Amino acid sequence: MVEKELFDVTIIGGGPAGLYSSFYSGLREMKTKLIESQPQLGGKIHVYPEKMIWDIGGLTPITGGQLIDQLIEQALTFNPSIYTDEKVTSIAKNEEGHFVITAESGNIHYSKTVIVAIGGGILNPQKIEIEGAERFEVSNLNYTIKSYEKFKDKAVIISGGGNTAVDWALELTEIASKVYLTYRKEALSAHEAQITELLNSTIECHFNSEITKLIADDQEGMIKAVALMNHETGNTIEIPVDEVVISHGYLRDKELLDNSPLAIERIRDYFIAGTVHSASSIPGLYAAGDILHHEGKIHLIAATFHDALHAVNSAKKYIQPDASDGGIVSSHNDIFKQRNRKLLKGILQ
Numbered sequence: 082m083v084e085k086e087l088f089d090v091t092i093i094g095g096g097p098a099g100l101y102s103s104f105y106s107g108l109r110e111m112k113t114k115l116i117e118s119q120p121q122l123g124g125k126i127h128v129y130p131e132k133m134i135w136d137i138g139g140l141t142p143i144t145g146g147q148l149i150d151q152l153i154e155q156a157l158t159f160n161p162s163i164y165t166d167e168k169v170t171s172i173a174k175n176e177e178g179h180f181v182i183t184a185e186s187g188n189i190h191y192s193k194t195v196i197v198a199i200g201g202g203i204l205n206p207q208k209i210e211i212e213g214a215e216r217f218e219v220s221n222l223n224y225t226i227k228s229y230e231k232f233k234d235k236a237v238i239i240s241g242g243g244n245t246a247v248d249w250a251l252e253l254t255e256i257a258s259k260v261y262l263t264y265r266k267e268a269l270s271a272h273e274a275q276i277t278e279l280l281n282s283t284i285e286c287h288f289n290s291e292i293t294k295l296i297a298d299d300q301e302g303m304i305k306a307v308a309l310m311n312h313e314t315g316n317t318i319e320i321p322v323d324e325v326v327i328s329h330g331y332l333r334d335k336e337l338l339d340n341s342p343l344a345i346e347r348i349r350d351y352f353i354a355g356t357v358h359s360a361s362s363i364p365g366l367y368a369a370g371d372i373l374h375h376e377g378k379i380h381l382i383a384a385t386f387h388d389a390l391h392a393v394n395s396a397k398k399y400i401q402p403d404a405s406d407g408g409i410v411s412s413h414n415d416i417f418k419q420r421n422r423k424l425l426k427g428i429l430q
């Protein structure tokens with residue numbers, strides 16, 4: 082049971098947006114709590130821990146796993162209160178104007194401001210619609226690539242046409258013995274450069290096609306082949322495979338927004354409609370990362386940091402209207418002075 086203690090800011094979601102918000106709100110000397118529904122922090126990056134990420138400023142390259150470790154280390158700098166395995170089910174406001182955040186566990190958290198950083202909600206991959214497919218999830222039907230080792234020297238088919246599907250197909254060409262990509266449409270929705278690389282690679286592409294059957298081995302425990310149906314010709318072919326990867330995106334979970342009595346304005350029903358300052362339609366409630374949307378919003382990790390800065394600065398101003406609304410840098414905070422002295426000594430030795 083959580084004690085009734087009022088926090089300056091409560092961040093919901095422990096992905097990159099929430100973790101960076103946690104760091105920056107500590108830097109701005111706010112009493113901070115972070116709540117995450119999963120047992121571990123890191124958010125969606127857990128889907129791709131071995132992927133090399135090249136598009137975060139100044140970090141070239143970094144694996145997803147390393148990025149998670151560094152984000153967590155940074156988020157803990159100011160000793161925020163962290164709750165993992167704590168799914169938030171509703172956000173309300175009481176008569177004192179404080180936010181009342183209810184969790185599935187029965188815990189109630191109180192806060193002057195809230196930063197919603199829940200990404201697409203609880204992560205839930207779009208599953209393949211073939212009866213009985215779930216029995217292969219323990220063997221060779223995959224919805225993510227956590228470790229490349231599993232795919233070493235294997236024949237792999239990837240279903241999907243977005244950035245993630247094409248990314249994985251390209252990365253596996255170096256690891257797998259053979260890579261197939263199947264997509265139900267003709268035109269892929271991945272980035273131009275990825276498509277060019279794909280079409281010049283050894284990957285065997287089957288467009289206008291979809292997997293219609295998973296053919297089991299004699300023991301019925303593993304998929305030994307897939308049936309691919311071409312929508313244009315009506316022909317079906319069988320491809321022997323060792324591993325099947327389904328990359329059809331993630332279902333958006335909007336349960337938290339639906340359950341909350343606050344009239345949080347939304348875009349396409351599942352994004353929080355925000356401003357460039359990460360403000361929502363509810364005073365004191367801000368959004369950061371993939372859950373936020375506005376005209377200038379970019380759904381990438383680098384952009385989650387920008388959203389977090391705005392969300393935290395806006396929360397600070399909400400609590401303390403005379404606070405500076407400009408960027409505060411780390412050298413403005415005493416906690417780093419001692420650490421910097423130590424680091425400088427090391428550099429000068």
Ligand SMILES: Cc1cc2nc3c(=O)[nH]c(=O)nc-3n(C[C@H](O)[C@H](O)[C@H](O)COP(=O)(O)OP(=O)(O)OC[C@H]3O[C@@H](n4cnc5c(N)ncnc54)[C@H](O)[C@@H]3O)c2cc1C
Binds near residue numbers: 099167170369381382
């Ligand atoms: C396969 C793949 C590869 C990608 N590659 C890149 C890349 O190379 N570069 C890049 O910039 N971006 C990449 N992205 C996108 C990037 O991962 C996201 O933009 C980023 O993770 C968004 O961060 P976030 O903190 O907003 O949300 P998330 O990372 O989704 O984190 C949200 C967190 O909130 C938690 N949560 C949700 N609901 C609740 C609740 N009710 N209560 C408590 N907690 C809750 C979730 O469990 C989750 O931990 C990739 C995405 C995928 C799927």
